[in-house]
Amino acid sequence: MESVASAPGKTILFGEHAVVYNQPAIAAAVDKRAIVTIKDNPKGVTTFRSDDLGFEAELDTRKKTYKLIKGKPGIIRYVLEILNKWHDEHTPIDVKLSLNIPIGSGLGSSAAVTVATLAALYNYTGFPFNKRVLANEAHKIEQSVQGMASPLDTAVSTFGGLVYLSREKEISKFNTDIKSNFVIGYTNKKGNTGQIVKSVKFLKNKHPRILDSIIKTIGKATDEAKDALMTDNNSKLGELMNINQGLLDSLGINTYELSRMIYTARGNGAIGAKITGAGGGGSILALVPKNAEKVFNALKVEDNALIAKITQKGALAKVRE
Template sequence: MESKASAPGKAILFGEHAVVFGQPALAFAVDKRAYVSLKKSSGKKSTIKSTDLNFEASFDLSRGIDILKNQKKGIVNYILGALSLGHDGSPLEIELSMEMPVGAGMGSSAAVTVATLAAAYNLHHKNIDISNLAKKAHEVELMVQGAASPLDTAVSTNGGLVYLDENSEISSHQAYLDNSLILGYTSYRGNTGEMVDSVRKRRERFPQIMDPVIESVGNITRQALKLLSQDNLDKEYLGELMNINQGLLDSMGVNTPELSRMIFNARKYGALGSKITGAGGGGSIIAFCPGKLEEVLHILQKTDSAINADFSKEGVLIHHK
C-alpha cells in the first residue's frame, strides 16, 4: 500500500521576532507544497529519496540515519521525527518532493513534517484530526529544533490565514490576497537561532528603546488582522503597514544589504508594501503588489530568486490514486 500526503509552506505577513516576546503573529499558507509518499518495503531498512533536493538516505527508526548522500540531514530528521510519532517502525520506501526552497523562511520543515505525519496516519488507517495533527507536528519541530513556534505547523495543517495571539492560541481567518504576493529569497540563508538571539541581546541592552519597537510590531499585526478580515480590503493601507513593519525590523538589526535591495526594488517597481518575512539575516522578503505582480517578479528575478506566493486556502491533503 502507498500513502501520499502534501502540506503547504508558509510566509509570515506580520509579527516575526516580536512573537518571541509575547506579541501576535500573522502568517498565510503559500501554494507551494511538500509531498511525501510512504510505501511499505520488503527490505530490512527504510529509504528516503528526493529527486528535487538531490539526496538519498537509509535508516532504521530505532537507530537513526545509516547512510546519507548529499547532506540533507535537517529534512531527514523531521521525517524521522514524524515517523516516530505516526508509524510502527516497519521498513518504508519514502519519496519527498518539494515545490519550495529549503531554508528560505517558507516553513519547509513544517510542511514536510505535517505531510509525513498525515501520510503515516493514512497508511495505518488512523483518523486525521486537524488540530491533533498540528499539535503532533509541533512536537516534532520541538524535538528536532529544541524550540519552535506552533505557527508554522498550524499554517501547514490548516491552510489559509492563521493568527497566533498573545497566549499562543491559533485561529484561522478569511483573507483576500489572491494573485498579489511575491516571495523573493537570497542565496544566503540566515540562521534563525542567531537572529533571535541577536534581537534578544539588543533588547537587553536597550530595553526602553526596543520594548516599544516590539510592542509596535504587535500593534501592527493586530491592525493588519482587522484590515484583512474586511471584504473591501484597503490595499494601500496594508502595504503601508508592511513598510512600517519593515522599518521596525531594520531597527532590530535583522536586515542585510541583499534583503534591502529586494525590498526597495519591489517598491520601486510597483509593490505597495515589502518587508522581510521570517528571521532575516538572509532568507526572504515578501512583496504585496496587486496589479504589478509580473513587473515586480521580473525585476527581483534579475538579481535574486523570486516566486509568485499565491495565497492557498488548502492545508494538508491526502492524495488518493
Template sequence: MRSAASAPGKVILFGEHAVVYGKPAVAVAINRRTTVTLEDSGEMRIDIPSLGISFTGESGTPAGGILDYIMRALELYHDGSPLRVRVDMEVPAGSGLGSSAALTVALIGALDAYHGREAGPDDTASRAHRVELDVQGAASPLDTAVSTYGGLIYLAPDRTVRRLSADLRDSLVISSTHRSGNTAEMVASVRERYERLPEVMSMIMDATEMITRTACRFILENNLEPLGELMNINHGLLDAMGVSTPELSMMVHEARAAGAAGAKITGAGGGGSIVAFCPGTAGSVAEALGRKWNTLRAEFSSEGVLHL
C-alpha cells in the same frame, strides 16, 4: 502499504520573531507544496530529489538540516519499522517559506494514514509544532498551523487560530536570496539580543504586535490599502531585531521602487526571502526582482494538509 500527504508553504505577512515571544502574527498559505510518500521497505530509506539526498539505513543515522525534522517525526509518530520516505518539495529549504513546517505536517499526515490513525487539524498542528520545538529549541506554532489549515491565518497571543478572509489574488511576489537562512540560528540570535537589551527588545516586540493587530483589523474591515505601509514598518523592526542582511534590504527597496505597496522580510531572515504586496503591480515587481533573484508570483492557497 503506501500512503501520501501534502502540505503548503507559507508567507508571514506580519509578526515573525515576535510570535516566538507570545505576540500575534498573520500568515498565508501559498500554492507551493511539499508532498511526502511512505512505502513499506526492507530498509530505512529517505529520498529528497530536490536536495540531492538519498539515504539508506546502511549510511548510519541521518542528521542535519531538514533531515532532523524527518527523524524526530519518525521517532515520535512511527513504530520503528523500515520505511521508504520520499519528499517532493516545491517549497525551497531555507527560503523562509515554511519548508520545515510543510514537510513535518505532510509527514505526520502520511504517517497517520499509514497507521490508520484519525486526527483532526488541531492535533496535527500541535504534533507538528512539537517536532519543530524539539529540533529548533524555540518555535511558534504559526508555521505548522498555516501548513495544517491553509488559508489566511491570524495566530492570537493565546495561540488560538483564526481564519481570515481577504482577496490576496495576484498581489504577492516572493523573491529569494542566493543564501539560505537558518531558522534556529536566527531565533537564537534574536534571543541573545533580547537578553542583552531586554527593555529595547521588549519595545520592538510590542510595536510589532501593534502593527500585526492593526493589519488584522484592516483585513477584517476588507481594507487592504494600508497593508503595504504596515509591511514597510514591520520590515524596519525586523532590521532592528538584527535579522536583515544587505541583500534582503536591497531586495525590499528594489521591490518598493518597482511599484510594490510594501515589502519586508518573510520568515526568520539572515537570508531566505522577502514578500512584496503588489496590488495591480505584481507583474512589474516580479520582472524587476527577477533580473537578479529567484522570484515567483505566489498564489493564495485555501487548502492545508491533504491526504493523497
C-alpha cells in the same frame, strides 16, 4: 498500499520577533507544497528519497540513524524523528518527497514536510486523526528537532489560509481571501534564526525602554493588519508592511541583500515589502496587486524569486489501494 499527503509552505505577514515577546503574529499558507508518498518497500529496508532535493538515504527507524547514499541530510532529521515516534511496527517502507518550496528561504519547508509526512504515515498505519491532532503533533516534532519552535508554522501548513496567533498564544484561522499576488524574493545567504533571535534579545536588554516600545508597536501594526485583511484593504495593508519593515530595521536584523530586494520590489510596483521571517538573510515579501511579473523579473536579476498566492488548502491526505 500507498499513502499520499501534502501540505503548503507559509509566509509570515506580520509579527516576526515581536511574537517571541508575547505579541501577535499573522501567517499565511502559500501555494507551494511538500508532497510525501509512503508505500511498502519489498527490498527490506526503509528508504527516504527526493529527486527534487537530489538525495537518498537508508533509515534505521528504531535507532534513529541513517546511511546517506547521496545528497545532503538537511530535512531528513524531521522524517527520521516522525518514523521513530509514530511508525510503531518499523516495517520497511519507502518514503518519497516532492518539494517545490525552496529550502532555507523562510517559507516553512520543514513544517510543510513534517505535516505532510505525519499525515501520510497516519493514513498508512490507519491511525485516526484530525487536523488539530496533526498540527499539535507536528509542532512537537519540530520542537524535538530544533530545540524550540513556534506552533505557527505547523498550524498554517495544517489548516491553510490566514492564521492569527494571539498574545495569549491562541491560534485561530480567519476567513478572508487575499486575491492579490505576493512576490517572494530570497537570497542564497541564509540567516541563522537562533543567533538572530539572541541578537534582538541582547539589544532589548541593552535598551529596554526603546526596544519594548518598538516590539509593542509591531504588535499594534499586526492588529491593524488583521483589520486590513478582514476588510480587503490592500492599500492599508501595503502601508503597514512598509511601516513594519522600518520597525524590523531598528532591531538590526536587516542585511544589504534584503534591503536591496525590498527597494527593488517597491520600485517596480509593490505597494508594500518587508522581511519575512527572522532576517539576517532569507526572504522578503512583497504585496503586488498588479504586474507581479515585473517585480518577479526585477528581483531575479540579482536574487531568486517566486510568485505566490495565499491558499486556503491546508494538509491533504489520501490512500491508494
